[in-house]
Amino acid sequence: MEKRVTFGRWTIGILFAVPQLFLIFTFFYWPAGQAVYWSLTLQQPWGGGNIWVGLDNFRSILANADYWNSITASMIFAGISTGLAMVIALVLAALTDRQLAGSWLYRVVLIWPYGIAAPALALAFRFILAPEAGFMAVVNKFWPGLWDPGLDGADAMASIIIAFSWKYVGYNFIFFLAAFQAIPRSLIEAAAMDGSGVIRRFWDIQFPLITPTIFFLLVINITESFQDSFGIVDIMTAGGPANATNLMVYKIYSDGFKGLDYSGAAAQSIILMLLIVALTIVQFRFIERRVHYR
């Protein structure tokens, strides 16, 4: 028997797909197409007419040292925050998996940060990490001037990394915990009988078996760290100090809507899109090989 739903006529199937296709077209393909068009033209700041300039926008962006600085900052941000969010979540999930009393509570509590809008959590972290009044003020009391995200670019970068990681730790935790729980208990017990201790079991049995989840989260976290960072940067550092946290996604906004360079911003968003596509391809090409799908 055919397990899938089948339609007598292909038109009914199409009709069911139309609402979804309509949404995807309206909110993804159309704007993306528009961005591609804008990136190849010179737009007037106040609208009304444009000039075809070919790849000039791209040439000028890629010749700009500020833009390369922004790419570097984005890469650093993506690398560290993804690493941090995943490692912390993995450790928490591995510990939680061992003692499951009240696990429903962890799940609920830990998914909340993901539900908080980036600007809201950024504001909270702006207070928490403020050098003069927050939690870090205590540190500054003992080592004056050690922490000041307003002046020190590295501190500012650390601030947005902490805020972003905090949000994604919860998200990653849920997936990791689910992956750990999907491993049959008897496998862990068999490894224990084979003489393997807790740490050894983790590396030999659990870690290889959750590689599909690790891979999935890696792709999602890297992608999101390029895109979802906007709200955090805007509230916490506004790209400063001295462009130290001017991530690609924030630069698109500030060049486009503050600098009114629509064409340049459109070209930047195309570059960002291509960069994410390229990174995802690299991950699938080189990391997925090491994934054990069961």
Added chain:
Amino acid sequence: MASITIRGVKKNYVKTQVVHGVDLDFASGEFVVILGPSGCGKSTLLRMIAGLEEISEGTIAIDNTVVNKLEPRERGCAMVFQNYALYPHMSVAQNIGYSLKVAGVPSAERAQRIQAVARVLELEHLLDRKPMALSGGQRQRVAMGRAMIREPKVFLFDEPLSNLDAKLRVQMRSEIRKLHRRLSATSVFVTHDQVEAMTLADRLVVMNGGRVEQVGTPAEVYSRPASRFVATFVGAPAMNMLEGTVTLDGLSLLGDSRKLNVSRTGLPVGAKVAVGIRPEAVRMVAPGTPGALAASVDLIEELGAGRVIYVDLDGAPFSIVTSEIVHPEPGSTVGLQFAESDLHFFSSETGGRLDVFKASVPEPAPATL
């Protein structure tokens, strides 16, 4: 090789107690089978021996060393799991050799020992495969190999054959038996399948509701069941049980509808008893034969070598196993005859075995109606 001593072992979960004080001694090199229905605590007991489950009360000692607080790896046990629990991301060779790798055995020696085990289990051509690419019986053998390679003091089996089809089960059963003869490590085998239990065990432990009902050789358990539970659980078809009362001249069965003349049982008159008789101890005779119980035939199950005849004894189900080639018509009446010495008496209140016919009659007289 190691002896196992279990003293007053209990297991409590938050609200319920699943093992209520078990005392057992397994001799070194013995093959012990723990038999019981599901939920009787047999797997929990096994897992407590393995160290996978904490012991709430009492002690378990392996080779006279109390192991209560020892990690599984420090106890010298190997275990074969019901669902095999093979590591899905490792090849057969890696699965078998994992414990050696953990123990830091050099890879050359490891490979040699994996080969040796694989030869015994006829897995040599499968060493590079992943568990996914194996059949049920092959996976079972890999699980055995993983346990064997450590040369453990104690082998634990947690219903290892229940996922196999009937034919493979019989085959694996004899392989396990042969393996035990070769390695002669103390083995504890948990199962709910009585055929498996009877055929494998040197000694049989029957458990029910978290308690040990009887310990003995399979033959002992079969011929002298210690309780009503054991009597009905061991043996297929199950032992026939008839409720009765002790009277002056014998027994009245099934609410006084039948009388059975037996020798003096030594039980007080009026005592409520359950009288058991194995289906294979019943002889079918022509209806109206003096001393035979009359019953009507319900159903016949042909087994080839023999047949099971289900009859109705005033509403009580009763079965007869015979190798004679007889095919009574369903609905017809037959006579049932059996020897007094084949009767088992159990207390209706406690279910415990009652010792009767103390001055046992050497020539069992047929029980008469």
